[in-house]
Amino acid sequence: GAVVSQHPSWVICKSGTSVKIECRSLDFQATTMFWYRQFPKQSLMLMATSNEGSKATYEQGVEKDKFLINHASLTLSTLTVTSAHPEDSSFYICSATTPPTGARNEKLFFGSGTQLSVL
Amino acid sequence: KQEVTQIPAALSVPEGENLVLNCSFTDSAIYNLQWFRQDPGKGLTSLLLIQSSQREQTSGRLNASLDKSSGRSTLYIAASQPGDSATYLCAVRGRDDKIIFGKGTRLHILP
Numbered sequence: 116g117a118v119v120s121q122h123p124s125w126v127i128c129k130s131g132t133s134v135k136i137e138c139r140s141l142d143f144q145a146t147t148m149f150w151y152r153q154f155p156k157q158s159l160m161l162m163a164t165s166n167e168g169s170k171a172t173y174e175q176g177v178e179k180d181k182f183l184i185n186h187a188s189l190t191l192s193t194l195t196v197t198s199a200h201p202e203d204s205s206f207y208i209c210s211a212t213t214p215p216t217g218a219r220n221e222k223l224f225f226g227s228g229t230q231l232s233v234l
Numbered sequence: 235k236q237e238v239t240q241i242p243a244a245l246s247v248p249e250g251e252n253l254v255l256n257c258s259f260t261d262s263a264i265y266n267l268q269w270f271r272q273d274p275g276k277g278l279t280s281l282l283l284i285q286s287s288q289r290e291q292t293s294g295r296l297n298a299s300l301d302k303s304s305g306r307s308t309l310y311i312a313a314s315q316p317g318d319s320a321t322y323l324c325a326v327r328g329r330d331d332k333i334i335f336g337k338g339t340r341l342h343i344l345p
Contacts, residue, residue, distance in 0.1 A: 121277065149333075158238075158323065158335040159278075208277050223268060223325070223333065225278040 117143050119211050121226025128199055129234055136194045136229045138209030144189035145211035149223075150182075153206040165192040199233045206230050236261045236328050240336035248344045249316060255309040255339045257324035262302050265327045269298050269309050272321045272338065281322075282309070314343045 118141040128134050138148055146167045151159040163184050164172040171184035181203075183195040192211075196203055208228040212221040237260045247253050257267070266285045270278040282291045282298040284307065290299040297310040311318060321338040328334065 119277075156337070158337040159325075160335075161333065206275070210278075222280050222283050223270075223278075224280060225270075227277040228275070230275060 117211070117222075117224045119145075119209065119224045119226045121209055121229055123229055124227060125230040125232070127232045127234065130200050131198055134196045134199055134231060136196075136207055136209070136231075138192045138194070138211070138226050140190045140211050143211075145192075146189060148186060148192040148209055148211045150184060150192075150194050151208045151210065153208060153228075159208065162194075167192075196231065199231070201233045204231055204233045236264075236326060236332070236334045238324060238326055238334050238336040240322075240324060240339050242339060243337065244340040244342070246342040246344060247314060249314060251314050252310065252312050253314055253341075255311070255322050255341070257307040257309070257336055259305045259307075259326045259334075261328060262305050263329045264302065265329065265331075267298075267300055267307050267324060267326045269296075269307075270323045270325065272323060274321075278323065311341075316343045316345045319343045 120139045120141050122137045126134055148165040150162045152162050153159050161174050162177045165184045165186040167186045167189050173179050186192040206228050210223045210225045239258045241256045264286055268283045269281040272278050284291050284300040295312040300307045319342050321340045323338040325333050325335045
């Protein structure tokens, strides 16, 4: 099946620093990737939809300047948490769908997630 | 606004038993429903995808059903094994293309 690689798996940083998380589709081209956030024992909350070559679409309540998303190629999307604070500590997961993107019968494939801890 | 509910929130059963996990959704206008497995601190693994026109899907010991009109889906696990212990999430894709997840059922299979 399709493989989505996410890096790093975990990161600890000081408050005020920025953290970049990478999401790669290894064996397919993903024109659309999704970024989710998950708090302990809670469900995944969609943060934004990342579109290759264009601006990301953010969900209501998600700060665009706080969570910078770049989708520069068909296999790579990055999420940068800028000026991280302890309340940004969470589990971040990316996902992608296999082509043809836009087909609503497509499966979602997920990266392994990144646990962010901001001190 | 679509809401997805999973019951129970947690479940412990002895090894070898068959079990059923439930997922309900409030808006029946969906494209598909997908069941996932999530191990602690890990990403999600897709188990089964059911299109809105389908009634069920099977993969090995797993069987997922969908009753769109009543807004329900079940995931049936036969002959449970300790390795099945994980959190199981269902997610529906609505007509607005948004994918909404339930909070999951934490399953513990007792050896």
